[in-house]
Amino acid sequence: MSNGEPPRGDPVPRPATGTPHQLDLNLLRTFLAVYRSGSFTGAGRLLGLSQPTVTTQMRTLERQTGRVLFERLPRGVAPTAVADELAVRVAPGLDMLAGAAGPDAVPGPPAEPVHLAGPAEFLCTLALPALAPLVTDGVRLRVATGLTDALLDELRAGRHDLLIATTRPRGRTVSAVPLMDEEFVLVAAPSWAERLRAPLAAEGPSVLHSVPLVTYAEDLPIARRYWRHVFGRRLSCAAAVTVPDLRGVRAAVAAGAGFTVLPRYLCADELASGALVPLHEPEDPPINTAYLVQRPGAPDNPDVIRVRDHLLHAARG
Incomplete structure (x- = not known):
């Protein structure tokens, strides 16, 4: 394919199953780069690897886990629910390892703020307290409140990075995963x-x-x-x-x-x-499911993924 992604529908060999602590850290690091960049080629650029190498590593990881992790799209890849769960489990530890650069590391400029939107009650009662550790670690937030339909329109227009929605968005223009009931x-x-x-x-x-x-x-x-x-x-x-x-x-x-x-x-x-x-x-x-929605395209700001992963992890707790 023209974008260097493998063809859709590649078969996944039957596993031997594994848990994150049993899997190769290099494979998990590559997985997280694919997950966050939205493509095999983008992950290769982040890690200094060729696209075929990334593809081979992801096939190996899918074989070891016995699960399909990414759906191949005309442009890039989309994570499956299995990939969402794996990212929540491995991202904190991998980010901690990546941050252990030593005392001589020179900090770069601060990342752009993460624009988070959703119902005021949910944000103020649950989301913002859960995100406090990230704020103390340097993440900046810009929070907007309102009703889901209006906020979804603003998300698609690029005004927000992440949205907590009280209904599941229709269509495939945004990525939505269940957050909590x-x-x-x-x-x-x-x-x-x-x-x-x-x-x-x-x-x-x-x-x-x-x-x-x-x-x-x-x-x-x-x-x-x-x-x-x-x-x-x-x-x-x-x-x-x-x-x-x-x-x-x-x-x-x-x-x-x-x-x-x-x-x-x-x-x-x-x-x-x-x-x-x-x-x-x-x-x-009666139960209502809240969804965490991400605007289209791979985020340029890595803190968007940190906030996303942290919210998913906190919700599972």
């Missing part, structure tokens, strides 16, 4: 919970129609989903309060304003302390 919980302050839990269990969700509903938006996106999944019916309540930040919704409900549906991660402390009480605890609560 968020569980939704129906909650109220203890004063409301004492009055509502027993009637709700006995009579169903109609008992909530007279209770103020506090929600994220006028169209009740999270509450409607909960009603459809848990109660099997359409939510017919109107919002008493709308706050375009779930942290504000949480604060209002904890103060006794009414009831709401929140991601469990956002109200875990309040549930533990008793400031909020679950009104209903279904065996099959």
